[in-house]
Amino acid sequence: MSFLGRFAPSPTGLLHVGNARTALLNFLHMKSIGGDFLLRIDNTDSTRSKQEYIGNIKSDLQWLNINWKFEFSQSDRTSRYDEIFNQLLAEGKIYPCFETPEELQIKSSLMLKMKKPPIYDRASLKLSTEEIDILLNSGKKPHYRFLLDRVTETWNDGVHNDISIDLSHTSDPVLKRTNGQYTYMLPSTIDDLDYKITHIIRGDDHIVNTAIQIQIIRAILRDASIPIFSHVPLMLFKEGKKLSKRNTDISLEQIRNKYSQDPMVLSSYLALLGSTNNIKYHSSLEDIATKFNLNNCSVATPVFDINKIVQLNTYSIRQLDDIAINRLLSPNLEITPEYWNTIRNNISNIQEVREWWYIFTEQITIPNNIISTINKDIIDNAVLFLPNSFSPQDIKKWSTQILSNSMSCSPRDVFKNLRLSLTGLDYGPELTTICSFLTHDKVKNRLMYVIDKLSKII
Numbered sequence: 001m002s003f004l005g006r007f008a009p010s011p012t013g014l015l016h017v018g019n020a021r022t023a024l025l026n027f028l029h030m031k032s033i034g035g036d037f038l039l040r041i042d043n044t045d046s047t048r049s050k051q052e053y054i055g056n057i058k059s060d061l062q063w064l065n066i067n068w069k070f071e072f073s074q075s076d077r078t079s080r081y082d083e084i085f086n087q088l089l090a091e092g093k094i095y096p097c098f099e100t101p102e103e104l105q106i107k108s109s110l111m112l113k114m115k116k117p118p119i120y121d122r123a124s125l126k127l128s129t130e131e132i133d134i135l136l137n138s139g140k141k142p143h144y145r146f147l148l149d150r151v152t153e154t155w156n157d158g159v160h161n162d163i164s165i166d167l168s169h170t171s172d173p174v175l176k177r178t179n180g181q182y183t184y185m186l187p188s189t190i191d192d193l194d195y196k197i198t199h200i201i202r203g204d205d206h207i208v209n210t211a212i213q214i215q216i217i218r219a220i221l222r223d224a225s226i227p228i229f230s231h232v233p234l235m236l237f238k239e240g241k242k243l244s245k246r247n248t249d250i251s252l253e254q255i256r257n258k259y260s261q262d263p264m265v266l267s268s269y270l271a272l273l274g275s276t277n278n279i280k281y282h283s284s285l286e287d288i289a290t291k292f293n294l295n296n297c298s299v300a301t302p303v304f305d306i307n308k309i310v311q312l313n314t315y316s317i318r319q320l321d322d323i324a325i326n327r328l329l330s331p332n333l334e335i336t337p338e339y340w341n342t343i344r345n346n347i348s349n350i351q352e353v354r355e356w357w358y359i360f361t362e363q364i365t366i367p368n369n370i371i372s373t374i375n376k377d378i379i380d381n382a383v384l385f386l387p388n389s390f391s392p393q394d395i396k397k398w399s400t401q402i403l404s405n406s407m408s409c410s411p412r413d414v415f416k417n418l419r420l421s422l423t424g425l426d427y428g429p430e431l432t433t434i435c436s437f438l439t440h441d442k443v444k445n446r447l448m449y450v451i452d453k454l455s456k457i458i
């Protein structure tokens with residue numbers, strides 16, 4: 001038997017990390033069981049779907065190294081949806097409804113006041129053919145609902161095991177809006193049937209939708225095979241907020257630009273988040289797929305922590321050699337092996353590689369708020385006793401001379417002030433390494449620059 005999974009994003013915004021996790025889980029699951037994977041663009045909502053977002057989604061997936069056997073857009077399959085819609089309408093499994101949103105809201109409020117579930121009362125189902133024709137001829141535009149069989153639907157879920165949903169407390173779902181556009185429900189079900197999708201992994205906010213879609217599948221084709229559904233808990237921020245396309249801070253574009261240019265950092269984190277496996281860096285999706293097992297997915301809510309991305313990125317970038325780093329930096333910068341070995345243990349992202357290159361090779365400017373914290377006495381003595389070379393022994397002797405001739409300072413003060421004067425930062429490589437890379441003349445020039453600025457401030 002062949003297996004086929006899918007990822008079906010709506011192009012109404014940038015892909016965020018929650019979407020990426022869904023795509024990864026579907027892709028990795030197919031990889032782990034020898035199946036194929038397709039990309040479906042859910043763009044039936046023409047008012048919100050944008051072509052630019054389709055391009056962004058594909059670029060983001062390709063950046064994650066997710067590839068697909070084939071793709072299609074729902075906007076190209078409207079005639080097929082019309083065919084099935086008309087079939088179900090003729091069979092009485094879909095019916096027109098004429099209530100306005102305001103009327104439906106009033107009905108819902110009344111049901112709640114009576115302490116009843118606010119489900120649709122099927123008033124339009126009682127309309128005769130003649131009454132429907134009169135309403136249509138008067139220009140009244142209906143929406144269309146699927147007639148649910150109000151029973152309990154049960155299936156074996158890939159994450160939650162046995163799930164039972166009682167549809168007696170669920171409104172008949174709207175399949176087509178008054179503007180003629182299909183909602184998510186019918187096109188998605190038709191596509192899964194037509195393309196013989198065998199496995200679907202999605203958020204557990206779709207559990208009730210799955211019960212409904214099982215009924216729609218049987219209404220279309222009674223003996224159809226039901227896909228194996230797996231519902232994973234939705235991710236939350238550390239603060240407990242839900243992920244949203246409106247929050248661009250967690251879009252893949254933002255992750256790539258601000259936190260990590262290595263796609264396997266994000267993939268390693270998202271693929272293992274919410275599972276019983278330890279989160280660690282993997283060098284390829286193939287490596288993750290060999291160990292991937294949907295049974296390891298937890299039903300507990302996973303929490304997205306950007307600090308974990310930073311930690312994984314720090315680990316991954318420090319494993320790279322200078323050739324790999326230059327590939328990430330190209331075409332604007334090419335660094336030397338000596339430079340990379342100097343800074344690699346102090347780097348947590350690719351931008352810091354550029355920043356340190358600037359510090360070592362260009363004339364830096366140190367802001368006055370940092371200059372004002374530097375002890376001029378220490379720097380005066382640093383120039384006075386400046387050695388010609390910077391071996392560990394030279395640095396030790398130099399710092400001792402500075403300490404002996406400066407007022408009220410500790411060894412820590414000496415090193416901190418030298419580091420600030422030479423780099424503008426209070427962290428980084430060892431002082432021996434910094435001075436050796438800068439060389440004697442550049443060290444002296446930077447110390448003199450600080451003395452000059454301190455003189456003007458004082």
